[in-house]
Amino acid sequence: MTKPEKESCESCRFKSCAVEVLDSDELNILQTNCSEAVFKRNELIFREGTPHSGIAYVKSGLVKIHKMGPVKDQILKLVKAPQFIGIPTVLGNKVNQYTATALIPTHTCFIATDVFRKLILLNGKFANEIINNLCFDELSFFDRSIHQTQKQIHGRVADALLLLSNDIFQSDSFQMPLNRTDLGDLVHARRESVTRTLTHFRKDNLISIKGKTIELLNKSMLERISKSG
Amino acid sequence: MTKPEKESCESCRFKSCAVEVLDSDELNILQTNCSEAVFKRNELIFREGTPHSGIAYVKSGLVKIHKMGPVKDQILKLVKAPQFIGIPTVLGNKVNQYTATALIPTHTCFIATDVFRKLILLNGKFANEIINNLCFDELSFFDRSIHQTQKQIHGRVADALLLLSNDIFQSDSFQMPLNRTDLGDLVHARRESVTRTLTHFRKDNLISIKGKTIELLNKSMLERISKSG
DNA sequence: GCTAAAATGTGATTTTAGTCACATTAATTA
DNA sequence: TAATTAATGTGACTAAAATCACATTTTAGC
Structure with missing residues (x-):
């Protein structure tokens, strides 16, 4: 400080x-x-x-x-x-x-x-x-x-990604400010579960992960996942 | 009205x-x-x-x-x-x-x-x-x-019972104002899970249930369950 | 640049509570 | 009071995510 x-x-x-x-x-x-x-x-x-x-x-x-x-x-x-x-x-x-x-x-x-x-x-x-x-x-x-209480983990992580993109950084691509544990603390999940979900999204070409940079490639699908829980 | x-x-x-x-x-x-x-x-x-x-x-x-x-x-x-x-x-x-x-x-x-x-x-x-x-x-x-997010259902239901007893009715015995489904909506659980938990508490003599009247028989144990999750 | 520490990824297994199906009991109301 | 509906209880089964154990990668400090 x-x-x-x-x-x-x-x-x-x-x-x-x-x-x-x-x-x-x-x-x-x-x-x-x-x-x-x-x-x-x-x-x-x-x-x-x-x-x-x-x-x-x-x-x-x-x-x-x-x-x-x-x-x-x-x-x-x-x-x-x-x-x-x-x-x-x-x-x-x-x-x-x-x-x-x-x-x-x-x-x-x-x-x-x-x-x-x-x-x-x-x-x-x-x-x-x-x-x-x-x-x-x-x-x-x-x-x-x-x-966060009613959706399952895919929906919760999608929510977090959309929050970061829409509300915080106002860009589809951003430097992820949270590590996997933090992200878990935000979406009520464990580090491993967050990792698995992100990997899943990446394999489905919904997002790309390059180091700390995350890019949302298919926002409408992420929104669909967010809605369907 | x-x-x-x-x-x-x-x-x-x-x-x-x-x-x-x-x-x-x-x-x-x-x-x-x-x-x-x-x-x-x-x-x-x-x-x-x-x-x-x-x-x-x-x-x-x-x-x-x-x-x-x-x-x-x-x-x-x-x-x-x-x-x-x-x-x-x-x-x-x-x-x-x-x-x-x-x-x-x-x-x-x-x-x-x-x-x-x-x-x-x-x-x-x-x-x-x-x-x-x-x-x-x-x-x-x-x-x-x-x-409510981090505890498991026994702890969450214990919390709800203690809330009703301590904060709402200020008595160890009260008329339950919520049905099982409502209680589930309060503690993020399903009706059946709430029933099972209450039955469990009753069998352990932590509470008594007579119709809509619930009495907390062993508050310190309920507090222990609330704390341990 | 090397080393230790921290962060991340992945599979196997277990735990928890949800789901489903139906029985039983209580509460309304015709 | 019988008939109907709503609320509750219970067992069997399933699904979701946690946990555990460990490999791999990245980062930070010297």
Whole structure:
């Protein structure tokens, strides 16, 4: 983790919708209570069970939110910039309830929790944006949970590939940011099962794998597999 | 569904933490934009895919939030009064994203979405309470999701029994509000598997089943089973 | 560039829970 | 109260993915 030169929040190119609605007084409060950090690939942003260091705003990069379960680690969501992570720490809880790890080089700002809360109390529009955010999260988590629970592994892996392609990288070809174990943690499966599924897809010419580069060759078939489970 | 006599929001005995912080002007706005309804056991409060009729506040009763998946229905959460349901409809979306069904006789108030949003914009404290609510939901859903995904069926059913006993009914003996299929929808299993697990627990004297009445006879062992998966 | 460690691939086997088919019991309602 | 429907229980069988064991490849550190 490195600390870059601090730039002004007001002139920040990566402002969130929520920060966009703040007036200059509020931006000033934010400015003086906000610190920046850069994380390398696989660096920990914060860890479950440790005291939290405020709300993190991911300005650029990609983060996995994960948590240890009774049997294995589970990736709860992938968060692409720009987005807040760790908002649930605005609750009384002083300890992180999950872990956040950078998957690619990631630039973040940390906003002190009490300042974040102050902005909610001061500015209804800010609060409204945060609520929109949380609501959207809830709905997508519901959807993901249902699909990950009810589909079998081919459908789940297809889902993950389509998520990476459509939502994260917006390209049919991308550098896979997760290893096979991680991918298993995302789709509720074991490393070996993920490998077997990917091999299967490769043999059927649905995807090509060259080192870390994955290309989706037949998206409509992957979508069919995703739908049929 | 029946429409009872309308009582004043201000004097309501079941006020939420959020409504508690409203001033009398705001309570008045709420009062004039809020309607009451009573639902019988198994009555639909709102259904996925239909236009939503505002945020519902559950004054008394018990509700299941569920959604059809690719294979079967899934219960996303059980909501005990007093609590809001359907807050994610404050998002632009005009259509319910999941279904809410009363499990026991349930008293609700419907608050028009735009009024709910107005209160968020007007009163930071109200927004703050709603945010606390959403954050708490997110964290508990994460936890439930991890446990339901990683444990095997004995652990999952034990979890459900402990949830009903500890969180919903606060008693070791209760009237089971869910049938075997519903219980399966809650713990990601089939009716037959739930039956087999309950029979197993009964034979081990962990629970007793007399009609719809379930009594937890050996909670510490159920907790052990919940932990060991 | 060499070596150790980490990540990935693959076959054989086992485990878990789902599926199917049907019996039994409970709850509605005509 | 009989008749019908819905809910529950149970055994036999099947399918899916986990587990285990080990080979191979890739990556990172010296």
